[in-house]
Amino acid sequence: MVKYLEIRNLRKSFGGLGVLKDISLKVEEGQVVAIIGPSGSGKSTLLRCATMLETMDSGELIYLGENAVTTGDDGKIVLAPPRKLRKIQSYYGLVFQNFNLFPHYSVLKNVTDALITVQKKNKIEALELGRELLQKMALEDKEDAYPHQLSGGQQQRVSIARALALNPKVLFFDEPTSALDPELIGEILQVIKDLAAERMTMVIVTHEITFARDVADHIIFIDGGVIVEEGPPEEVIGNPQNERTRAFLRRFEG
Amino acid sequence: MELSVLLLKLTEGMWISTKIFVLTLLFSLPLGLFVAFGRMSKNPFIMNIVKLYISVMRGTPLVLQLMVVYYGPYFIFKLSTPDRFLAVIIGFVLNYAAYFAEIYRGGIESIDIGQYEAARVLGYNKSQTFLKIIFPQVVKRILPAVTNEVITLVKDTSLAFVISVSEMFTLAKAIASAQRSVLPYVVAGIFYYVFNFIVAVVMEWWENKLAYFS
Ligand SMILES: Nc1ncnc2c1ncn2[C@@H]1O[C@H](COP(=O)(O)OP(=O)(O)OP(=O)(O)O)[C@@H](O)[C@H]1O
Ligand SMILES: [Mg+2]
Numbered sequence: 001m002v003k004y005l006e007i008r009n010l011r012k013s014f015g016g017l018g019v020l021k022d023i024s025l026k027v028e029e030g031q032v033v034a035i036i037g038p039s040g041s042g043k044s045t046l047l048r049c050a051t052m053l054e055t056m057d058s059g060e061l062i063y064l065g066e067n068a069v070t071t072g073d074d075g076k077i078v079l080a081p082p083r084k085l086r087k088i089q090s091y092y093g094l095v096f097q098n099f100n101l102f103p104h105y106s107v108l109k110n111v112t113d114a115l116i117t118v119q120k121k122n123k124i125e126a127l128e129l130g131r132e133l134l135q136k137m138a139l140e141d142k143e144d145a146y147p148h149q150l151s152g153g154q155q156q157r158v159s160i161a162r163a164l165a166l167n168p169k170v171l172f173f174d175e176p177t178s179a180l181d182p183e184l185i186g187e188i189l190q191v192i193k194d195l196a197a198e199r200m201t202m203v204i205v206t207h208e209i210t211f212a213r214d215v216a217d218h219i220i221f222i223d224g225g226v227i228v229e230e231g232p233p234e235e236v237i238g239n240p241q242n243e244r245t246r247a248f249l250r251r252f253e254g
Numbered sequence: 255m256e257l258s259v260l261l262l263k264l265t266e267g268m269w270i271s272t273k274i275f276v277l278t279l280l281f282s283l284p285l286g287l288f289v290a291f292g293r294m295s296k297n298p299f300i301m302n303i304v305k306l307y308i309s310v311m312r313g314t315p316l317v318l319q320l321m322v323v324y325y326g327p328y329f330i331f332k333l334s335t336p337d338r339f340l341a342v343i344i345g346f347v348l349n350y351a352a353y354f355a356e357i358y359r360g361g362i363e364s365i366d367i368g369q370y371e372a373a374r375v376l377g378y379n380k381s382q383t384f385l386k387i388i389f390p391q392v393v394k395r396i397l398p399a400v401t402n403e404v405i406t407l408v409k410d411t412s413l414a415f416v417i418s419v420s421e422m423f424t425l426a427k428a429i430a431s432a433q434r435s436v437l438p439y440v441v442a443g444i445f446y447y448v449f450n451f452i453v454a455v456v457m458e459w460w461e462n463k464l465a466y467f468s
């Protein structure tokens with residue numbers, strides 16, 4: 001199997017406060033990894049470092065064998081040269097908790113604009129692909145709507161379509177359902193399950209433990225900036241070994 | 255003086271006022287954006303210089319600034335006095351750029367950081383992000399504040415009288431005192447009102463045009 005993402009010895013602190021302490025993980029082609037853990041444990045920071053919205057203090061970030069970030073002998077991080085970095089950045093997409101759709105663009109333009117502007121794809125092809133993705137997200141009748149006219153669930157589906165349009169190898173989700181009304185959560189979880197069935201490689205931060213157990217091949221439990229326990233869902237969720245994992249999971253029972 | 259002659263004279267003045275108005279907007283709107291970037295610069299030297307410039311422009315009367323631009327070259331540097339109209343344009347542009355800069359800055363800083371992050375992960379470069387994603391949203395947010403400034407500008411054009419540029423108000427004043435009549439002032443008032451009425455209509459049309467998103 002091809003290693004799509006590898007993180008080695010990632011450290012990150014904010015103003016002296018260590019948030020991530022030596023995190024290493026691997027994501028293989030077609031794998032779905034769920035990251036769970038208490039609030040403030042560093043899950044978002046981990047995704048933000050992996051998507052380079054945040055620069056790690058030290059460690060390595062590797063996509064498909066290509067180093068985006070390495071750490072030199074002097075302990076300072078080294079970024080790949082800009083051209084290579086741009087290429088690596090096209091390997092991943094990110095779905096945000098609060099969607100971050102572009103409010104002044106129609107649904108279709110939200111999905112296709114990066115294809116046309118960034119990837120310089122032919123406009124007609126881009127629109128065709130955009131419509132295909134909207135259909136897949138059951139939004140084909142919304143292509144001319146603007147984000148503020150949609151429900152939270154619909155907005156999140158647009159943002160998933162927007163990320164998929166660029167054909168990423170790895171798709172990250174940071175609590176994709178946390179900003180949604182409870183009755184809209186199911187539709188987003190279903191979309192992600194469908195993507196998993198198509199063997200889309202995904203890394204999902206979520207508080208939906210049942211969903212994580214159902215969809216993920218691999219669960220990572222983070223607490224206090226370290227990976228406390230990881231493994232297949234049957235083990236980490238079904239039969240956790242670490243006391244902290246057990247304490248965390250107990251809160252989701254009953 | 256016949257009313258038609260009065261109107262003709264004031265219309266000539268109005269043409270000058272309109273030129274001041276149009277040229278000021280034409281230069282100060284883009285310049286203001288660059289000033290705003292300077293004000294938000296991470297370089298403390300640039301940031302502080304621009305901050306000082308803005309505070310002087312906003313903290314002193316425009317009339318005084320026009321006089322400095324016109325008389326300054328002679329009294330300070332012993333250079334020849336510039337063309338009056340040019341001095342007016344320079345004075346207005348420098349002043350209005352400062353006001354517009356603060357409006358732009360407020361607008362830019364009000365945009366959610368998530369917009370930048372989404373654009374970045376999608377691969378937009380910095381200028382694409384600003385031009386395509388951020389700026390259109392800024393324009394919508396600042397339009398009401400810009401409208402206020404533009405309406406003020408229409409009235410401020412009358413300040414060009416201070417260095418004797420014959421815009422409409424200067425002429426109205428001259429005719430009024432020569433004729434011992436208030437009629438020129440009444441006509442001038444109507445001119446300004448109609449001008450601003452048009453400005454308001456245009457800006458409202460623009461605001462409505464941008465109402466499709468929120
Ligand atoms: N930009 C920042 N500056 C300073 N501190 C930060 C910053 N971002 C995150 N932190 C801190 O890092 C820690 C981890 O935050 P993070 O958002 O990664 O947690 P999380 O696991 O995603 O939590 P949640 O489940 O609530 O989303 C927190 O203590 C947070 O306050
Ligand atoms: Mg988080």
